[in-house]
Amino acid sequence: MNFLILNGPNLNLLGSREPDVYGQTGYEALCRELKARAKTMGCHADCLQSNHEGALIDAIHEAPSRYDAIILNPGAFTHYSYAILDALKAVDVPCIEVHISNVHRREEFRHQSVTAPACVGQICGLGTYGYIAAMSYFVERENDA
Numbered sequence: 001m002n003f004l005i006l007n008g009p010n011l012n013l014l015g016s017r018e019p020d021v022y023g024q025t026g027y028e029a030l031c032r033e034l035k036a037r038a039k040t041m042g043c044h045a046d047c048l049q050s051n052h053e054g055a056l057i058d059a060i061h062e063a064p065s066r067y068d069a070i071i072l073n074p075g076a077f078t079h080y081s082y083a084i085l086d087a088l089k090a091v092d093v094p095c096i097e098v099h100i101s102n103v104h105r106r107e108e109f110r111h112q113s114v115t116a117p118a119c120v121g122q123i124c125g126l127g128t129y130g131y132i133a134a135m136s137y138f139v140e141r142e143n144d145a
């Protein structure tokens with residue numbers, strides 16, 4: 001399978017950004033690890049991060065011709081981007097939403113995801129393992145089909 005691992009605003013600062021919440025692993029190291037994990041599953045993963053809503057939407061629009069599944073951490077866009085919700089609904093590529101932190105144990109505004117309704121499911125609070133769990137789910141689902 002070909003995965004698009006898409007990360008939204010401020011996730012380029014992983015490692016230095018609130019390490020007590022998001023952990024010590026930097027964004028580049030995370031991508032290397034996810035690509036390696038994809039390979040062990042017989043898959044390929046591309047990582048893309050943007051701080052711009054439009055760039056994330058463009059990547060979602062381009063996904064159908066290139067990817068079997070999207071793994072998306074929309075960052076704060078999770079909580080208010082109807083444009084990303086609509087983009088996910090517009091393409092026929094399954095998506096799992098991932099949050100590194102447990103958003104339900106944090107501020108009230110993080111409890112709602114406007115983007116999750118367009119996703120197969122949501123994983124939160126498992127740290128960066130959530131991205132691996134999402135890939136693993138898609139691989140198992142493919143094997144069962």
Ligand code: DQA
Pocket residue numbers: 009010011073074075076077078098099100101102103110
């Ligand atoms: C996050 C949670 C969001 O509320 C926050 O705005 C982020 C990261 C997470 O991975 O836990 O930027 O999506």
